[in-house]
Amino acid sequence: MKLYVALGIILCFSCTISAQGVNESMSIEFNGKVLKISEPLIISVLIKDSESRPAIIFPEITGLEKRSKSATSAINIVDGRKVVDQTISQEYFAPKPGTYVIPEFSIPVNATRLFSEETSIVFTATGEEEVMLGSxxxxxxxxxxxxxxxxxxxxxxxxxxxxxxxxxxxxxxxxxxxxxxxxxxxxxxxxxxxxxxxxxxxxxxxxxxxxxxxxxxxxxxxxxxxxxxxxxxxxxxxxxxxxxxxxxxxxxxxxxxxxxxxxxxxxxxxxxxxxxxxxxxxLPPHPLRDQVAVGEYRLVEDLSSQMVYPGESIRYVFKVEGSGNIAAIPAPEIQANSAFDFYPPDASQVVKRSAAGVTGEKGFNYFVVPRKDGKFPLGRYFQWIYFNTARVRYDTLRSVKILEVRGEDYKLGNISLSSSLGLYDNLENLDTTRKTINYKELLKNLTSAVAILLLIAMVWVIRK
Structure with a gap:
C-alpha cells in the first residue's frame, strides 16, 4: 500500500514539475522555410515579459554565412503594467540556391536551454545569383x-x-x-x-x-x-x-x-x-529645436469610429514610425479645449537595432470623449513637429482624420464647458493605490508550494 501511495505522489510530483518547467515565455522562430537567394534566413529568439536583454550566441550552420545580428524590444502597457518583449535575431545567407538542412540545435538563454528540431530551408533563384556582399x-x-x-x-x-x-x-x-x-x-x-x-x-x-x-x-x-x-x-x-x-x-x-x-x-x-x-x-533656429525628435518619420493613425455622439468614448492611436532615437520620441502636446476630453495616452514602442541602424515605432493610444456636436478635423489637436534629416528641415506630422459628433452637447453634472477640463476634474481624488494581480506569478508560486508539499508527503510515507 505504501508503495502505491509513494508511486502516486511521485507521479503527481513529476507532473507538477513538468507543468512548472514548460516555459512558454521563450521560443525560437524562423522567418520562413522557402526564401529567395537574396533574402537571409533569420533565426530569432523571442522572450516575453523581460526587462533585460540576455546575451544570445546563435549556432554556426554549415553551408550558410552568418552575418548581421539585430535586437528588438517592444514595450506595451497591459492593465497598467509595463510589459517588455525582447527579440534577438541572427541573419544567415546562402551562397547559391538549393536546399539546406538545418540540424537540430539548442541555444542557452539565461538558465534555460531552447531547442530547435532539424528542418530544411529552400533558397530559390531570383535571376540575380550573386548575393551582394557588404551591402x-x-x-x-x-x-x-x-x-x-x-x-x-x-x-x-x-x-x-x-x-x-x-x-x-x-x-x-x-x-x-x-x-x-x-x-x-x-x-x-x-x-x-x-x-x-x-x-x-x-x-x-x-x-x-x-x-x-x-x-x-x-x-x-x-x-x-x-x-x-x-x-x-x-x-x-x-x-x-x-x-x-x-x-x-x-x-x-x-x-x-x-x-x-x-x-x-x-x-x-x-x-x-x-x-x-x-x-x-x-539644428537650425526654431522655438522647439531643443525638444523635437530628429530622424525620418511617418505617421500611422487609427480612429475606432468616424461618427460618435457627445459623451461617447472613442480610441485614437497616433503612431510615429521610422528611423531615429525611437525611445526618446515625445508624445504630441495637446492643448486643453472645450470640445473634447483627452485622457493621457498609453504609450507603446518597438525598437529594432541592427547593422542598418535603429528603426521602429512609438504609439500613443488616446481615450477621447467629445463634448460638442459638429465635424472636427483631428489635425487641429494632433500635431507632431520633428526635424527631418532627409529634407534637412522641420516637418510636421498632422492627423488627417475627421471625427463627426452628432447630438446635443454633453455636460457632466453642472460642469461648465468653457471653464473646466471635464473628466479631468477631481482626478487627484482617484484611488491609485490599488495593485493589479499578477496571475502568472501567483500560479507559479502555487505550483511551487504544491510541489514542496508533495515532496514532504512522499518522504513521510516512505519513513512510515
Whole structure:
C-alpha cells in the first residue's frame, strides 16, 4: 500500500514539475522555410515579459554565412503594467540556391536551454545569383591598395545633427591572399579597453548586441577580404560639437611556421585604426529645436469610429514610425479645449537595432470623449513637429482624420464647458493605490508550494 501511495505522489510530483518547467515565455522562430537567394534566413529568439536583454550566441550552420545580428524590444502597457518583449535575431545567407538542412540545435538563454528540431530551408533563384556582399554595413577603405590586414573603427557618417544617429563599427579585415596565420589574443580584455576609448561621451547608445566575433566575406576596392566584426552600435549625440575618436590598437597572435611543418613561432603583432572625427551640428533656429525628435518619420493613425455622439468614448492611436532615437520620441502636446476630453495616452514602442541602424515605432493610444456636436478635423489637436534629416528641415506630422459628433452637447453634472477640463476634474481624488494581480506569478508560486508539499508527503510515507 505504501508503495502505491509513494508511486502516486511521485507521479503527481513529476507532473507538477513538468507543468512548472514548460516555459512558454521563450521560443525560437524562423522567418520562413522557402526564401529567395537574396533574402537571409533569420533565426530569432523571442522572450516575453523581460526587462533585460540576455546575451544570445546563435549556432554556426554549415553551408550558410552568418552575418548581421539585430535586437528588438517592444514595450506595451497591459492593465497598467509595463510589459517588455525582447527579440534577438541572427541573419544567415546562402551562397547559391538549393536546399539546406538545418540540424537540430539548442541555444542557452539565461538558465534555460531552447531547442530547435532539424528542418530544411529552400533558397530559390531570383535571376540575380550573386548575393551582394557588404551591402548591409559600413565598409572602410585601406590606406593603400596593397594592405592585406588592417584594423578599422568606422562610422557611417562624417557629420550629423544633434540627436541624429550614426553607426560605429569595429572590425578586423584580412584579405584572402594574406601570407600569415593569426589568432585573437586576450580578446575580451582588449575589446573592453578599446570600447572605453572609442565610446563617445554625451551620446545615447543603442547596441546591436554582438556577443561574438561575426565573420563574413566582403569586397573592398575590388579585393576579397574576410571581415571579423566585433562591435557595432548606434549613437545619438545629445550635445553639439565634434566627436573625436582616437586611434586604438588590437594585438593579434601571429603564427610563423618558419618554413617547416613541425616547427612554429608565435609572436604578437599590433594593428592600429585611424583616428576618426564626426562633426555634430546644432539644428537650425526654431522655438522647439531643443525638444523635437530628429530622424525620418511617418505617421500611422487609427480612429475606432468616424461618427460618435457627445459623451461617447472613442480610441485614437497616433503612431510615429521610422528611423531615429525611437525611445526618446515625445508624445504630441495637446492643448486643453472645450470640445473634447483627452485622457493621457498609453504609450507603446518597438525598437529594432541592427547593422542598418535603429528603426521602429512609438504609439500613443488616446481615450477621447467629445463634448460638442459638429465635424472636427483631428489635425487641429494632433500635431507632431520633428526635424527631418532627409529634407534637412522641420516637418510636421498632422492627423488627417475627421471625427463627426452628432447630438446635443454633453455636460457632466453642472460642469461648465468653457471653464473646466471635464473628466479631468477631481482626478487627484482617484484611488491609485490599488495593485493589479499578477496571475502568472501567483500560479507559479502555487505550483511551487504544491510541489514542496508533495515532496514532504512522499518522504513521510516512505519513513512510515
Amino acid at each position: 548591409d554595413a559600413i565598409l572602410p577603405e585601406p590606406e593603400t591598395g596593397r594592405e592585406t590586414i588592417f584594423f578599422s573603427v568606422q562610422a557611417d557618417k562624417k557629420g550629423v545633427f544633434i540627436r541624429e544617429g550614426f553607426s560605429l563599427r569595429i572590425s578586423l579585415y584580412i584579405s584572402e591572399d594574406a601570407p600569415v596565420e593569426m589568432e585573437f589574443y586576450r580578446f575580451n580584455e582588449q575589446l573592453q579597453q578599446i570600447l572605453k576609448k572609442v565610446r563617445p561621451a554625451g551620446c545615447w547608445e543603442e547596441n546591436t548586441g554582438i556577443e561574438e566575433i561575426v565573420r563574413r566575406k566582403v569586397v573592398i576596392t575590388g579585393k576579397n577580404y574576410t571581415e571579423y566584426n566585433m562591435y557595432q552600435s548606434e549613437f545619438f549625440p545629445l550635445t553639439a560639437g565634434d566627436i573625436n575618436i582616437p586611434s586604438v590598437t588590437l594585438d593579434m597572435l601571429v603564427i610563423d611556421r618558419m618554413g617547416t611543418v613541425n616547427s612554429e613561432k608565435r609572436i604578437i603583432k599590433s594593428f592600429s585604426s585611424k583616428p576618426l572625427r564626426i562633426v555634430v551640428s546644432q
